[in-house]
Amino acid sequence: MLDLIVSRRSIRSFEPRPVGEGLVERILEAGRWAPSGMNNQPWRFAVITDRGLVEQVSRLTRYSRILAQAPVLVAVFLDMEASYHRTKDVQAIGACIQNMLLEAHAEGLGAVWIGEILRSEAELKELLEAPEGFELMAVLAVGHPRGPAPRPPARKALEELVFFRK
Ligand SMILES: Cc1cc2nc3c(=O)[nH]c(=O)nc-3n(C[C@H](O)[C@H](O)[C@H](O)COP(=O)(O)O)c2cc1C
DSSP states (O other), X not given: OHHHHHXXXXXXOBOSSOOOHHHHHHHXXXXXXXXXXXXXXXXXXXXXXXXXXXHHHHTTSTTHHHHHTOSEXXXXXXXXXXXSOXXXXXXXXXXXXXXXXXXXXXXXXXXXXXXXXXXXXXXXXXXXXXXXXEEEEEEEEEEOBOSSOOOOOOOOOHHHHOOOOO
């Protein structure tokens, strides 16, 4: 597990070939099994593979170059009707997204978490006909990685992070 966690990278360049439906289902399945407070499972997904729609979604972020070439986009929403505690619900969505990123990586796919698109929430919700009570959390771009794996961005040393041990 640790090797998978450490070797996962944000992948921002994809081959044009599609991602098999089975693989997409496995990624969603990984998200579905994330932990959540009181097991409220507040995540909701929109899966976008239609090229025209991918193109439209890509225009909603400054990372359009990344999104436009991705064979699959997964928009992740928080369903406010399922929500019981904002912080915990957002944490659960984070766990859900990380599960999906790790599953994509485990399957040899690449993915990146796009948060910058949150500023275009209203436009994206309209494109996807998302219910009023859904709050946009992220869009994941998923595909077969193109080119070599990026170099790992540095991480802070554990000594900087652990402030207490007894
Ligand atoms: C909440 C969040 C938002 C992010 N938003 C973006 C984004 O808008 N565009 C992007 O290219 N990467 C985005 N990333 C990916 C980070 O840049 C990346 O995880 C970080 O630089 C570490 O690189 P690594 O994932 O390869 O280890 C986001 C990651 C997180 C967790």
